[in-house]
Amino acid sequence: MFDFEAVYEAKSVAHAVELRVRHPEAKILAGGSDILIETRAGKLAGCSVISIFKLDELRGVSMDGDGTLRIGALTSFSHLTRDPLIGRCIKVLGEAAGTAGGPQLRNIGTIGGNVCNGVTSADTASTLMAWDAVMEYAGPRGVRRAPMREHYVKAGVVAIAPDEILTSILIPRDSYERCFGCYIKYAMRGAMDIATLGCSVNVRLSGDLGTVERMRAAYGVAAPVPVRGFSAESVANGQPVSPETINSAAAAALSDVNPRSSWRASRELRLQLAEELTRRAFRESVIRAGGIL
Amino acid sequence: MRQFATIRCTINGRDTETSVDVRASLADMLRGEYRLTSVKKGCEVGECGACNVIIDGECYNSCIYMAIWADGKNIRTVEGLEGPGGELSEIQRLFVEEGAVQCGFCTPGFLMTATAILESAQGGQKYSRDDLRRELSGHLCRCTGYENILRAVEKAVSRTLP
Ligand SMILES: Cc1cc2nc3c(=O)[nH]c(=O)nc-3n(C[C@H](O)[C@H](O)[C@H](O)COP(=O)(O)OP(=O)(O)OC[C@H]3O[C@@H](n4cnc5c(N)ncnc54)[C@H](O)[C@@H]3O)c2cc1C
Ligand code: FES
Ligand code: FES
Numbered sequence: 001m002f003d004f005e006a007v008y009e010a011k012s013v014a015h016a017v018e019l020r021v022r023h024p025e026a027k028i029l030a031g032g033s034d035i036l037i038e039t040r041a042g043k044l045a046g047c048s049v050i051s052i053f054k055l056d057e058l059r060g061v062s063m064d065g066d067g068t069l070r071i072g073a074l075t076s077f078s079h080l081t082r083d084p085l086i087g088r089c090i091k092v093l094g095e096a097a098g099t100a101g102g103p104q105l106r107n108i109g110t111i112g113g114n115v116c117n118g119v120t121s122a123d124t125a126s127t128l129m130a131w132d133a134v135m136e137y138a139g140p141r142g143v144r145r146a147p148m149r150e151h152y153v154k155a156g157v158v159a160i161a162p163d164e165i166l167t168s169i170l171i172p173r174d175s176y177e178r179c180f181g182c183y184i185k186y187a188m189r190g191a192m193d194i195a196t197l198g199c200s201v202n203v204r205l206s207g208d209l210g211t212v213e214r215m216r217a218a219y220g221v222a223a224p225v226p227v228r229g230f231s232a233e234s235v236a237n238g239q240p241v242s243p244e245t246i247n248s249a250a251a252a253a254l255s256d257v258n259p260r261s262s263w264r265a266s267r268e269l270r271l272q273l274a275e276e277l278t279r280r281a282f283r284e285s286v287i288r289a290g291g292i293l
Numbered sequence: 294m295r296q297f298a299t300i301r302c303t304i305n306g307r308d309t310e311t312s313v314d315v316r317a318s319l320a321d322m323l324r325g326e327y328r329l330t331s332v333k334k335g336c337e338v339g340e341c342g343a344c345n346v347i348i349d350g351e352c353y354n355s356c357i358y359m360a361i362w363a364d365g366k367n368i369r370t371v372e373g374l375e376g377p378g379g380e381l382s383e384i385q386r387l388f389v390e391e392g393a394v395q396c397g398f399c400t401p402g403f404l405m406t407a408t409a410i411l412e413s414a415q416g417g418q419k420y421s422r423d424d425l426r427r428e429l430s431g432h433l434c435r436c437t438g439y440e441n442i443l444r445a446v447e448k449a450v451s452r453t454l455p
Contacts (some may be wrong), residue, residue, distance in 0.1 A: 002359075007296060007315040007363060036318075036357045037338045053362050078351070102431025103406065104342060107351045108358065133308075191430035192340065 002036060003045040010052045013138050016165050019050045020141055024162040026050045030074060030113040034103060040204065044262045058112070058167060061085045067173035073112025073166045077124075078103070080111060090171055092181035096127045096200065099185040102192045112166045114150070118156040118225065125226040127183050127200040130218035132175045139164035156222035179214075180288035181203045182281040186273050188264070196265045199277035203285045205241060205249040212236050212245060215282065222257035222274055232278055241291045250279035302363045303375030304329070319355035319363050320344045323370060331371035331401040335433070344433035345402035347371050352409050352431075371401040374408065384408060384449050391445040393455060395436035403432050407446045414453045 008023060010016035013192065019026070026048040029035050038044040058074040069089050071080070077097035080086055086094045100106055100114075100123045103107045113158030115135070133148045140163050151158050160166060181202030185191040197222035204213045215236035229252075234251040259270035266274045286293060296315045303309070304327060307375040315436045319339075323329040323346065332355055335343030339357040345367040346355045381389070384407050395402050410428050414420060420428070425446055434442065 001314065001321055002316045002318065004316045007359075007361065009298075009315075030358055032359065033339060036359075040338055050361065051361065053359070054364075101339075103428055103432045104338060104345055104352045104354045107353055108339075191427065289310070 001209070004039065004049055005046055006048040008048070008159075009054060009137040010050055011292075012173060013055060013165070013167060014056065016050060016052050016055065017138055017140055017163065020045040020163045022164065023048060028052055028073070028116070028165055030116075030269065031076065031108040033101075033109045034113060034117045034119075037203050048154055052165065054133075066172075068139050069171040069173075069176060070170070071111060071169045073168060074110045075112075077106035077109050077114075079099075081106070090127075090131060090179075090181070090204065091177040092183050093131070093198065095122050095126050096185075096198075099123050099183070099184045099195075105192075110171060114161065115151065115169070116166055118152060118154075118158045120155065120223065120225050121194045121198065121221045122226065123185060123195065123198060123220070126218040126220040127181065128169060129226045129228055130200045130216045131171055131179070131191055132216070134170040134172065135143045135163075135166060136170055137164040138167045143167075143290040145181045146279075149228065152225040155164075171223045175205075175234070178289075180285050182288065183276045184281050186277060192261075194264070195221050197259070197270050197273040197277060199274065199281050201278060201281035201285050203282070203289050203291075205291050209290050210241055212239050212241055212286075215249065215280060215285075217249075217253065217256075217282070219253075219257055219274060222259045222270060226278040227256060229253050230276065237292070241286055243292065243293060246279055246282045246286070249282055253278040263264065298361050298364075300360060301366045302365060303367045305369055313360045315359075315361055315421070317360040319346070319353075319358040319360050321366075322360040322363065323355060329370045329372050332399055333401060335398065335402075337448040340433070342400070342402040342406070343399055345405045345432070347405050347409055350412075352406050354431075365412070369405070369408075371404050374404065384411060384445070387445040387449050388454070391441045391448065393438055393441040395434075395438050399432055399434040399436075400421070403429065403434070403442055404431060407449065410446060411449055411453060416448045420450050425450065 018130045029049040029051045058072040137144045147220040183200040183230040201217045215266040232249040235252040239245040257274045259269045323332045332362045333343035335341035337356040339354045344356040
């Protein structure tokens with residue numbers, strides 16, 4: 001039995017918004033793999049929840065008319081990994097989802113919950129950040145969109161109004177076309193572990209595969225919220241595909257991150273990881289894009 | 294204020310209906326209402342897999358799955374693996390043969406994951422030893438009989454090959 005004050009079950013997105021307006025203190029319950037654990041731990045004991053878990057309209061991946069990839073907020077990690085559109089447009093997101101928890105967790109954990117908990121270690125967040133994902137929310141005033149960077153306020157806090165819910169995560173066409181990425185999760189165990197540091201890189205190479213047309217990078221557990229590697233990117237963009245380009249981008253990544261020491265790892269180890277994982281993920285992205293090193 | 298909800302679902306092939314406290318987990322419901330005590334509560338925070346059941350073909354830890362979500366679902370537990378005369382299924386027999394059961398607390402959870410693996414193997418999915426390790430990684434065995442468990446599942450999977 002969970003120590004909840006009340007449980008409200010949403011029957012549709014509109015009903016969920018209505019419940020939000022009526023019960024602004026209640027928490028959204030998606031797959032529950034954060035909320036239910038925190039309730040058991042006593043941190044959220046006595047709270048009320050609005051369950052959106054049964055809203056199947058928020059599950060699955062589709063393509064909008066303009067080529068925007070639309071990922072329903074309730075899509076589970078395992079469905080993301082298996083989805084053919086994800087495999088075609090942003091394979092690395094499925095791979096990142098495949099590193100979370102263990103098999104049962106990946107069936108229940110949702111991508112929406114992964115970015116709404118505001119946690120820096122969220123395994124899909126750095127990839128979404130690196131691919132300029134756009135958040136789509138539903139509220140009493142209709143639909144609102146915001147770039148992922150504006151979604152994160154500070155550790156554990158995201159910019160969702162108390163009467164809104166996240167409905168979809170969008171990847172614009174320009175963001176995935178001819179792009180290839182790689183996510184590396186560094187953790188102590190191969191399963192059921194939280195990242196010590198996570199790094200997601202993607203590239204688009206020129207037609208002759210000789211130049212880095214665009215490189216994007218983002219990190220988890222490198223700052224209080226997932227962050228972009230703008231310095232690394234500016235060092236790489238427009239440069240020849242070469243080990244030198246990769247090494248200088250990796251070195252530049254050190255000015256993009258500001259990790260802290262925790263019981264899992266020291267700041268120093270995380271800084272070393274930020275540089276080394278950038279190097280490896282960048283390299284692998286180039287290879288996946290057909291580049292030769 | 295206590296709230297209740299009517300939950301209709303299929304459990305081990307039988308259509309069921311019951312009224313549950315909306316705050317209950319599926320593990321609470323399966324153990325409390327239906328006496329399906331193969332569903333174990335090890336950690337109750339999604340870490341150990343002892344409460345794992347199959348819902349609409351996928352494995353879930355029922356300790357962190359709300360009972361109200363089960364409405365309309367098809368749920369399977371170890372009790373549903375037995376034959377009509379109570380005889381063990383092949384995967385259960387292999388667990389016994391390989392010495393994969395010690396205290397037995399983790400066994401039902403492992404068996405349901407193994408069942409899901411076998412069903413996908415019958416559907417043509419291929420598994421290497423490392424794939425199987427990865428697929429079983431959501432379970433803890435405090436008696437640490439992992440090698441024997443892995444061997445039992447590996448044997449079962451190899452028998453699905455033509
Ligand atoms: C054993 C275990 C292992 C784990 N391992 C990992 C791991 O390796 N990597 C990782 O990244 N995470 C891990 N997690 C954390 C968790 O599974 C993920 O963060 C998951 O994505 C959360 O999604 P959910 O839908 O289950 O969460 P919920 O608990 O339902 O929601 C999480 C938060 O987001 C809010 N929310 C959810 N959906 C919406 C929405 N549509 N609109 C508005 N707000 C919303 C909720 O109110 C809550 O604050 C693990 C959890 C467990 C229990
Ligand atoms: S009891 Fe459910 S995962 Fe441990
Ligand atoms: S057999 Fe004892 S916990 Fe696995």
